[in-house]
Amino acid sequence: MATLPLPPLSVSIPANVVTGRTADVQLTPDTNSLPGGQVLQHLMNGLGGWALAFALIGLVVGAAAWALGSHGQNYQQSYVGRRAVLISGLAALLIGAGPAIINFFFHAGQGVN
DSSP, X not given: OOXXXXXXXXXXXXXXXXXXXXXXXXXXXXXXXXXXXXXXXHHHHHHHHHHHHHHHHHHHXXXXXXXXXXXXXXXXXXXXXXXXXXXXXXXXXXXHHHHHHHHHHHHHHHTOO
């Protein structure tokens, strides 16, 4: 059984692939690019400050409830106070680490090709 040779394949390549990727979009975040960028930055800083203040209030109230519940042998009040302390601490951790977490995922996304 004899096999016949196949003719060579011809492939056409679009012009933009040969010259480079001219249709790519880019993203360079800059809060100063639009009017009001500084206002937005001040708003984020203010919201972060208020959020930390509320986290501190929650931590103090939770610690007081935890102490009173523990001292009064009230398991429910002690549990609620302990939960408030842990949630307030976690909230403060996320508020502080928020910019680093967002920047990490943004830079990880820029590495995707």
